[in-house]
Amino acid sequence: MSSAEFAQIAVNAILLSGILALVALGFSLVWGIMNIVNLAHGAFVVLGAYFTFYLNELAGVDPFVSIPLSMVTLFIIGFIVQRVLINQVVRAPLLATFLLTFGLEILIVNLVNYFFKADLRSVTTRYSGTGWTVGVVRVPYIRLAALGIALVLVALTAWFLRATRQGRAIRATGMDIDAARLTGVKVGTIYSLTYAIGAALAGAAGSLLSMIVPFDPNIGGPYTQRAFVISVLGGLGEVANVVLGALLYAFVDVFVGARLPELSQAFTFAALVILLVLRPEGIAGKKFYA
C-alpha cells in the first residue's frame, strides 16, 4: 500500500466514522437509559433517508435543510411508538422488548417496501461529487459536512443530558427508575422522550446517509447491527463514547473490509465476541448501566 493510498483510506475512515457515530448515538442512548436494544433503530434510519429523498424529489428541498424536518417527524413517530407500545412491556424480561422492536422493524421495512418500492435510491444535488483536494487526498464536501453535523449532534446530545433539567431526568431514570419516580420524575414521559430523541437522531443519520450512499428499504438491519457493535465498542453509559467506537469500527471496516469484503461480518463479530468476553463494559464504558 502506497502512502498516498494509506492516507486516503485513513481519511475515508475518519469521514465514515462521523456518520456511523450518529447512527449509533440514538441507539446507545436508548440502550443505556432504558435497557432496550432497539432493533427498529435501522428502520428509523430508513425512514429518515426516504423523508429526505421525497422532500428533495417532490418539493426540491435541499437535503441539508430537510435534516431538522426529518428529525422532528421521527421524534413524533418515536414518541408515539414508545408511549403506545413499548412502555406497555418495558419492565418485562428483555426478550420482550427485543422481539417487540423486532416486530416493529419488519413492519416498518415492509411498509416502506410496499409503498416506496425496493428500488435503489440516492439524493443528488448540484454539489454532489464536488470536493476538496489536499495534497494527494480528496475530501468530498458532503462527507465533510456530514462529519461536522454528526459531531455537533453528538456534542448537543451530551450537553442536553448533562446540563438540562429534562436531560438530568433522563439520566436519573436510567440509573434508578423507582428512585426517579419518587423524586417526582414522570418516568413514562421521560421514556417516551428518550426514545423520541433516539428516533430523531436516527432520522438525522438517515437524511445524511441518503446523500452519501445509495439506499433501499433493507439497509435498516445492517445499520442496527453496526449501531450495536459501535455502542458496545465505545461502551454504554456515556453517549459521547460512540465517537470512539465509531472511529475504531470505521478503521477496522475500511482496512479489513477493503481486503476481505466477503468475510467482514465474520471478522467484526469475532472481534466483538472477544472484546465482550475480555472486557464486557466496552473500551471506555462504566459497568454502571446495562
Added chain:
Amino acid sequence: MPERKLSRRQVIAAASILVLLVALLFVPKFRSEYELLNYTRFLILALMAQGWNLIGGYTGYAAFGNVAFFGIGAYTTGLLMISKWAVPFFPAMFCGAILAALVAVVIGLPVLRLKGHYFAIATLGVAEATREIADTWDSVTQGSTGIDLPVRSEGEFFYYSALALVVLGVIATALLVRSKLGYAWVAIREDQDAARMLGINTTPLKVLAFALSAVFAALAGGLTAYQNIHVTPGDFFKLEYTLQMIIATIIGGTGTIFGPVLGAGVYQLLSTYVWTKFIELHPTVLGLIIIFFIIFAPRGLMSLVSEGLKVVRGQKRFRWQGLLANVRAHRVT
C-alpha cells in the same frame, strides 16, 4: 417404580394426544401432495422450535443464531450424500446433528458467558459469520451456487420422517425437563447467581442446552435440504428461520412441552392464510402478530389454554382484564 393411579385429567390429556397423533398419522391419506407440503413445513418448524425452546425457553438464553445449526445440518447431510461414499440419508442427517452439536459446544463456551442482549447479538453475529463462511468456502460448499442433493419426491416420506422426529422431540423434552438437568436449566433462567450458589455448575449445563438445541435445528436442516434438493447459503442461513422458531415458541408458550408444536401449527396456519391473501404484506402481518403476542400474551397459547380450562371447570371466572395482566405488570406510566 411404585404403581401410580392416573387422575381423570391425565387420562383425558393422554387420550386427546393419542387422538391427535392418530389424526396426524392419517393426514397423507386425505390431503393432496401440495397440502401435505404445508403440514411437513409445520412439523419441521415444530422441530426447530422445540430446539430453541430448550435454550431460549427453559434456560432463558435468547439465542438469535440457531439458523447456523440448521444450515450446518443441511450442508453436512447434503455433502455426505453426494460425496464419494454416497452416505444414505438418515446416517448423513445424524452426522449433521452431531457436527452441529460440536460446533455449538465450541461456540457456546465463550458466547454463553455473555448475558442478555450481548448473548443475543453475539449469536446473531455467529449466524451471519457461518453464512459468510459457507458463501466463501468454495472448495467444500461450492459457494453461493450451492449443492444439489439426490432427488426424492415422495411427500409422505418427508412428512412421516418429520412427524417421527417431532414425536421424539416431545418425548425427549418431557424427559429432560423432568430430570435434574431440566430443573437446573430453569434455575439458571430464574436466577443464575442463585443457581451457582446452590452448587449448579452452570456453564456446562448451558452449553449442553445450546448443543441440544443445535441438534434439533440440524435435524430440521437435514430434512429440509433433502426435501428442497438445492442447498445454498442464502436459503439455508437466512435470519427468517431463526425468527420463525422464536415466534412459534412464543406463540405456543416458552418453557412448555407442547408450546413449540402448538405455536408452529398456529404460525403455519397464519402464514399459509396470509400468504394467499396478502402476499406483499406478509412481513407486516407477521410483525403485527409478534407485537400482539408480546404485549397481550407473552406466555403464549398454552397459558391461555390452561387459563381457559380453569374457566371451563368453574375454578375461575372469565374476565377480559385477564388479557391486560401482562401490561399491568410490566408497563411504565
